[in-house]
Structure formats: C-alpha cells, structure tokens
Amino acid sequence: MRHYEGVFVDGVWRPSERRRELVDPSNGRPFATVGLGGAEETNAAVAAARRAFQEFSETTVAERLDLLNRIAAAYEPRMDELADMIAEEMGSPVSARVQVEGPLAHFRQAGKVLEAYDFETRIGETIVRREAIGVCALISPWNWPIQTLAVKMAYALAAGCTVVCKPSEATPLGAIVLTRILHDAGVPAGVVNLVVGSGRTVGEAMTAHPDVDLVSFTGSTEAGARVGQVAAQTIKRVSLELGGKSANIVLPDADVAQAARWNIQRCFFNAGQSCHAPSRLLVPRTRMEEAIDGILDEVGRIRMGDPRDPSTTMGPMVTKAHYDSVRRYIRTGLEEGATLICGGLEPPEGLSDGAYVRPTVFGDVTPDMAIAREEIFGPVLAVMPYDDEDEAVEIANESPFGLAGYVFSADPERGYAVGRRLRAGRVFYNGAPANAASPMGGYKQSGNGREMGIFGLEEYLETKAVFGFSERSRALPSLVR
Structure with missing residues (x-):
C-alpha cells in the first residue's frame, strides 16, 4: 500500500490525517491512500496564491516562456510513469498514449501562443492592455486526470496567473505527480497549489472564496450549474466545460x-x-x-x-x-x-x-x-x-x-x-483529428468559455483600456484594422 500527500501549499507538501483509499478498478483491490484537504487547507492555498500573484503577474513574457519550456522538459521523461499511474488509478490502458502525450503538447502550444501574443494593442489613442486575471481555481475531472489539469495550468501560467488546483478525489495521483513536476521545473512557491478533496468541501470553498478571481471547471453539467451558482455570489468569472451527448x-x-x-x-x-x-x-x-x-x-x-x-x-x-x-x-x-x-x-x-x-x-x-x-x-x-x-x-x-x-x-x-x-x-x-491550437468548449448545457490556443489564454486575462496616449508616445499594434 502506497501513501501520497494531497495538499501542496506555498511550495510545501502538508500531511493530512484525513485519507482516502484508492481502488484499482481492474481488480477491485486497494493499492494506495491519499491525504485529503478541506476548507482550512483551501483557504491556506488561496492565501499563498494571492501572495504570489503580484510578483508572478509582473514576470516578463520571456520569463514565463522559459518556465513553460522547463515544465515540458521535466514532464517528458516521466510519461511512462504517468501512463502506468493512470492505468492503475482509473483503468485507462497504457496503450492510450494521448492521455500522457497530450499534456506535453499543450504545454508546448501554450508557449507558442504566449510568444506571439500582443498583451498591449491600440485603438486610436487608447492603449488596450490584457492583464492576468488573478488567482484561479482549477477543478479537473477523473476521466482525463492529467491532460485536463495540464491545459488549465499551462494557459493560466502563460497569462501570469497563480492557481489552486483540485483534481478529482477518485483519480488524484496524476495531478500529484504533475504538481511535483512543476515544482521540480522551478515554479515559484505559491504560484501552483494543490488540494485534493471532495467537490462539496474543497470545490465549494474554492468557488466561494472572495480572493479567487476565476473558476475553471471541467465535469458534469449538474456540478457545473452548482459552480455557477456559488461563484455568482462574488461575481467571479467562470469557465465551464461540461457534459455531452454528441x-x-x-x-x-x-x-x-x-x-x-x-x-x-x-x-x-x-x-x-x-x-x-x-x-x-x-x-x-x-x-x-x-x-x-x-x-x-x-x-x-x-x-x-x-x-x-x-x-x-x-x-x-x-x-x-x-x-x-x-x-x-x-x-x-x-x-x-x-x-x-x-x-x-x-x-x-x-x-x-x-x-x-x-x-x-x-x-x-x-x-x-x-x-x-x-x-x-x-x-x-x-x-x-x-x-x-x-x-x-x-x-x-x-x-x-x-x-x-x-x-x-x-x-x-x-x-x-x-x-x-x-x-x-x-x-x-470525416474523423479529422483536433489540434492543440484550436478552441475547445461547448454550446448550451455543455458549458461556456473556451480552452486551448489563443482562446484558452484569453480566458485568464482581463482587458483594460488606458486613454490619452498618442501613437508617438507608445508604438503598438492596432487592434482595429
């Protein structure tokens, strides 16, 4: 029986007395336990992310691009380990390599988008700035336990946001290893925090927290509706990728x-x-x-x-x-x-x-x-x-x-x-494959907002208009052509 800690706050793994037993779905046998957090750990994680936000949001594009490249380099050698872990915790075959190859592609794609993106543009004598929205709660599902979280993380970091992550308590191990990889790659303390726990405790605490500026949620339509209700109390932005019957x-x-x-x-x-x-x-x-x-x-x-x-x-x-x-x-x-x-x-x-x-x-x-x-x-x-x-x-x-x-x-x-x-x-x-640069999201009860590519980056950005600066004072690309 292996044991994992599931709370990572301000660069440190925290032990927890509350634990969940993980069962291998291929044979019904327990194989590990994971530590669980609650409202107290969530509040600590949000506070750490808030403290880290000011400095991280002011990093340059070059610095964040270097960080994404380091994450990709640290991630690639561990794909076999992650494939084995997904097979054990959720039963996805090791032959389904997209489960572990996809996250690498998305970290790299986020870097390409970041490198080419204009964070400042112009409309006449108005400067239009795109700025990191703030602290983001990233809530990911059990069926794509690494890729879904990696997509959210990649674009949040590219934008200059700090994050608090909640993976599904049914399949938390991929998220735990991914957090370790980001730490090894040099993500500053407080920029990425992780709290494993239930939606009713950790998910609700994140969504309701006044210091969380955005909630990005992937999961069921019913749970997404609840996220929207709770988030509305503090008027925070919500991005939802929900169910389908395609x-x-x-x-x-x-x-x-x-x-x-x-x-x-x-x-x-x-x-x-x-x-x-x-x-x-x-x-x-x-x-x-x-x-x-x-x-x-x-x-x-x-x-x-x-x-x-x-x-x-x-x-x-x-x-x-x-x-x-x-x-x-x-x-x-x-x-x-x-x-x-x-x-x-x-x-x-x-x-x-x-x-x-x-x-x-x-x-x-x-x-x-x-x-x-x-x-x-x-x-x-x-x-x-x-x-x-x-x-x-x-x-x-x-x-x-x-x-x-x-x-x-x-x-x-x-x-x-x-x-x-x-x-x-x-x-x-005709069965065409998707690509990592194209937007992903749904109509109707399948959600709102978009992930991936430039659309995914802009989910994590606020828009500011700054008036009174002539083109001679600051040369910028024009937003209106």
Whole structure:
C-alpha cells in the first residue's frame, strides 16, 4: 500500500490525517491512500496564491516562456510513469498514449501562443492592455486526470496567473505527480497549489472564496450549474466545460461502414468515459445494415483486459459506482425497447473482478429514449435512423448538450454545410483529428468559455483600456484594422 500527500501549499507538501483509499478498478483491490484537504487547507492555498500573484503577474513574457519550456522538459521523461499511474488509478490502458502525450503538447502550444501574443494593442489613442486575471481555481475531472489539469495550468501560467488546483478525489495521483513536476521545473512557491478533496468541501470553498478571481471547471453539467451558482455570489468569472451527448451524422454519400467503424473507435476510446464521445450515431434508414456490419467488425477488434497490458485497448469503468450507473443505462435501453446489437449486461469473460462493461451498441433508438438523451459516460452507443438531412440535423440538435458534432460525407462542401447547422462547439469532418491550437468548449448545457490556443489564454486575462496616449508616445499594434 502506497501513501501520497494531497495538499501542496506555498511550495510545501502538508500531511493530512484525513485519507482516502484508492481502488484499482481492474481488480477491485486497494493499492494506495491519499491525504485529503478541506476548507482550512483551501483557504491556506488561496492565501499563498494571492501572495504570489503580484510578483508572478509582473514576470516578463520571456520569463514565463522559459518556465513553460522547463515544465515540458521535466514532464517528458516521466510519461511512462504517468501512463502506468493512470492505468492503475482509473483503468485507462497504457496503450492510450494521448492521455500522457497530450499534456506535453499543450504545454508546448501554450508557449507558442504566449510568444506571439500582443498583451498591449491600440485603438486610436487608447492603449488596450490584457492583464492576468488573478488567482484561479482549477477543478479537473477523473476521466482525463492529467491532460485536463495540464491545459488549465499551462494557459493560466502563460497569462501570469497563480492557481489552486483540485483534481478529482477518485483519480488524484496524476495531478500529484504533475504538481511535483512543476515544482521540480522551478515554479515559484505559491504560484501552483494543490488540494485534493471532495467537490462539496474543497470545490465549494474554492468557488466561494472572495480572493479567487476565476473558476475553471471541467465535469458534469449538474456540478457545473452548482459552480455557477456559488461563484455568482462574488461575481467571479467562470469557465465551464461540461457534459455531452454528441451526434455523428453519416450522410448518404459517405462510406457508411467505414464511418461506423471509426465511430466505435472514437466512442469507445477511454471506455466511453469522454465528454466528446460520439455516443449517437445517425445513419440513413436505408443504409443501416452496412452500419451494423461495420460496428460488429470493429467491436470484434476491441481487446478488454488489464490496462497495464500493452495489448489491451479497453479497460474498466473508473469505479464500481460508475460501473453500476452505466449498467443501469443498459438495462434502461433494453426496457425501452431498443434492439441490442452487441454487448449487454453480462460481464466480459474472465474479468468479473473488475468494473468492466462490455462494448454495448443499441439499434432502433428513438430520440425520446433515455439512452439517446442522457450522457451515459460509458461504452454504450445509440444508433438512430433518419430519413433526410433535415431530420438528421434536427435529431442532433434536440439534445440539451452541444459539446461536439461529427459529420461524414464524400463531399466537403456538403459536410461543411451540415457542420455549420450543428449547435456544437467543435465539429469534426470525416474523423479529422483536433489540434492543440484550436478552441475547445461547448454550446448550451455543455458549458461556456473556451480552452486551448489563443482562446484558452484569453480566458485568464482581463482587458483594460488606458486613454490619452498618442501613437508617438507608445508604438503598438492596432487592434482595429
């Protein structure tokens, strides 16, 4: 049994009598404990961040760029260690390298954005300054335990902000190691602080604290709504990246079987525990047989097993409680009359000790079914028929969520036209990959604000207008052209 401290304040790890036992979801066995903080530790962390803010916010772009480069250099040699840790604490296979390669890419991308960004511009005789917003509370989820926090940290530091971080208490170890890496890279004391604890104690204390200027939260829509309510009492900025029920519209001119195979790969990556997962597959009614053939072929290639085995492509659910939740949705789909194409409630052979759910696909799903409306956050796909393009767009947009959308078509112009009609923050054509410089965020109940690239940097900046300085007194780029 290993033991970790989960409170890092002003450059020092603090011991805690309150501890949480961590359980390996692949076998149900405890393997570590982590120290927990509460309101007292949160207040201390915010105070440390406030003290550090004045000096750190006045660092130069060159100094912050050097810091980001040092962080990336310190992070890269530890990616294998971090991959093993994620496999153990949440069950994401070591083969899913994006879980640990993504953070490195985002630290580097933040450096590129910082180097090119104009913090002072001009509108006539007005200087427009962009300044660090202040102390930021960064609250990250369990399903991407390092990348989500790294993205927030990278752009907050690039802006000159100081931070207090709260990872999920279910998967805190990646955040603990990431904090150690930043400390080793020379992040000044008080600039980055960490408090592991529950949302009801640590999360609420951060969000309500009058010395916190911004809350960046990634998690469920329900929890995001609570963050917004609490933050409103002190009129602080809130950036929310919340749930999704993303639709993949396969147009009649597409290779339907290939689109279905890709959908299985993307939807069941990370065992379906991804807010961007295309968990609704919309197929022309006359092409459904081709789609099912592609689905069954791709599901047959999935290898469930020990997430530490490099040949494993799908691991367990993060906890037994989440396993039970996903199974309830599968049972609901059966009760609602959807057709079970594959998967179901039976545990995978030889994996009954862990929180494993078989890759499950339902056909004949209608928009009124719970499995079509609600975010399941597991390896469950709803396949829905449509008769024409307008109906497909209508079904896709009926969801209260709007995080991502997907379109497959042989015609780029037609694909783009459909993509424009989707009410979602990101749209992917023919399975195109995202890039670290592009904005990420959602419409509707999928959140507000944007992360990544220049958009992510500007979330952590305030805008100030300074009047009365002629162009001759201070030459700056013009904001208005």
